[in-house]
Amino acid sequence: MKFKLSKNIFLIVLFFLANIVVSCKKEEDKDSSAYEDKVIPSASYIISGKIEKVYQINSMNADEIRVYGEKNYLLATCSISSDGQFRVALPIPPSDYLDSVNKGTPPTGLNISNKAAKGVKIKLIAYKKGQEVGAVEKLKTEENVVYQNQYIYIDSNNILTGGYSLTENDIEYEFIYNENLKKGWNLVLTTMSKEKNNENKIITQYETDKKEPGGMTWVIW
Numbered sequence: 001m002k003f004k005l006s007k008n009i010f011l012i013v014l015f016f017l018a019n020i021v022v023s024c025k026k027e028e029d030k031d032s033s034a035y036e037d038k039v040i041p042s043a044s045y046i047i048s049g050k051i052e053k054v055y056q057i058n059s060m061n062a063d064e065i066r067v068y069g070e071k072n073y074l075l076a077t078c079s080i081s082s083d084g085q086f087r088v089a090l091p092i093p094p095s096d097y098l099d100s101v102n103k104g105t106p107p108t109g110l111n112i113s114n115k116a117a118k119g120v121k122i123k124l125i126a127y128k129k130g131q132e133v134g135a136v137e138k139l140k141t142e143e144n145v146v147y148q149n150q151y152i153y154i155d156s157n158n159i160l161t162g163g164y165s166l167t168e169n170d171i172e173y174e175f176i177y178n179e180n181l182k183k184g185w186n187l188v189l190t191t192m193s194k195e196k197n198n199e200n201k202i203i204t205q206y207e208t209d210k211k212e213p214g215g216m217t218w219v220i221w
Contacts, residue, residue, distance in 0.1 A: 044089075044090060044091060044092045044184065044185060045089070045090040045151075045184070045185035046087065046088070046089055046090070047087075047088050047090065047124075047151065048085075048086065048087040048088070049085075049086065049138065049218040050083070050084045050085050050086070050218060051080065051084035051086070051126075051136070051218050051219065051220055052084065052217040052218055052219065053217060053219045053220075054134070054219065054220045054221070055219065055220065055221040056133065056134055056220070056221070058128070058133050059126060059128070059133045059134040059220040059221075061082075061128060062080055062126040062127060062128045062133050062134070062220055063079060063080050063127065063128055063129065064077060064078070064079055064080060064126070064127040064128075064130075065077065065078050065079075065080060065086055065088055065124050065125065065126055065127070065136055066124075066125050066127060067088060067090065067122050067123070067124055067125075068122065068123050068125060069093060069097050069120040069121075069122055070099060070120055070121055070122075070123075071097065071099070071120075073093075073097050075090065075091060075093060075097070075122060076088050076089060076090055076091060080126070084218075088124075090122070090151070090153070090185055092153070092184075093120055093153055095118070095155070097120055098118035098119055098120050098153070098155060099118060099119065099120060100115075100116075100117075100118050101114075101115065101117050101118065101119055101154075101158060101160075102115040102116075102117075107164035107166075107175075108164060109162045109163055109164040110160065110161075110162050110163060110164055110175075110177060111159075111160065111161045111162040111177075112158065112159075112160055113157075113158055113159040113160075113161075114156055114157060114158040114159070116156070117154055117155060117156045117157075117158040117181075118154070118155045118156075119152055119153055119154040119155065119158075119181070120152070120153050121150060121151070121152045122151050122152075122153075123135065124136035124137070126220045133220065134220040134221055135220070135221055136218065136219075136220055137149075137218070137219055137221065138216050138217065138218050138219075139216060139217065139218075139219055140212075140213055140215050140216040140217065144193055144194040145191065145192070145193045145194075146191075146192045146193075147189065147190070147191055147192075147212065147213055147216060148189075148190045148191075148192070149187060149188070149189060149190070149212065149216070150187075150188040150189075150190055150206075151185060151186070151187060151188070152181065152185070152186045152188055153184065153185050153186070154181045154182070154183060154184070154186060155183060156183050157181065157182055157183055158179075158181045159179065159180050159181065160177040160178075160179040160181070160206070161177055161178060161179075162176075162177060163175050163176040163177055170200060171200050171201070171202060172200060172201040172202070173201075173202050173203075173204065174195075174201065174202070174203045174204070175204050175205075175206070176203065176204070176205045176206070177205075177206050178205070178206065178207045178208070178209070178210075179206050179207065179208045180208050180209060181208060186208055187208070187212075188206050188207065188208055189206075189207050189208070189210050189211075189212050190204060190205070190206055190207075191204070191205045191207070192204045192205075
């Protein structure tokens with residue numbers, strides 16, 4: 001698990017500019033038969049919902065979701081019904097799919113209670129007839145705020161607190177952690193917001209014990 005700017009930051013910038021131009025990075029073409037044997041059969045966590053909105057024309061009528069870890073290992077797949085319903089079972093990842101939470105040098109100000117823990121954050125990717133068509137996210141957008149669900153597996157209990165700041169392209173990013181991660185799969189609510197009266201500062205908070213706000217919907221972007 002690496003500490004770096006993620007796709008979430010670019011997502012919030014896109015929303016704040018009110019000009020959503022999605023550019024989901026395409027993975028190299030893969031032969032479906034080459035990764036089918038990597039799917040782990042024992043499910044331990046269920047994600048389900050209904051796709052309510054798509055941001056690209058070619059994302060319409062997507063028929064499949066594939067779940068990848070940060071090392072691009074395929075963890076699970078599921079179909080998307082004609083009305084957008086899906087249900088995907090997340091397995092317990094094998095140890096070689098996991099990455100150390102203490103990989104590299106954690107930013108000053110970020111406190112990690114269990115530096116020996118390993119974990120993985122997943123990404124859900126939509127496909128249509130075998131072709132990638134966008135990222136699947138559960139979101140809610142308000143004025144200057146974006147809420148997003150993230151799903152993280154951890155192999156032992158770990159608590160992340162504190163935070164840090166960095167500046168990139170004249171924009172200041174502040175990251176605040178309040179994650180009480182339990183062994184297994186965890187839902188992390190990410191809240192990204194602009195600081196009041198400062199258009200060039202974006203604050204991202206990661207919380208495990210905060211209830212998600214009403215009105216969050218599944219989208220493909």
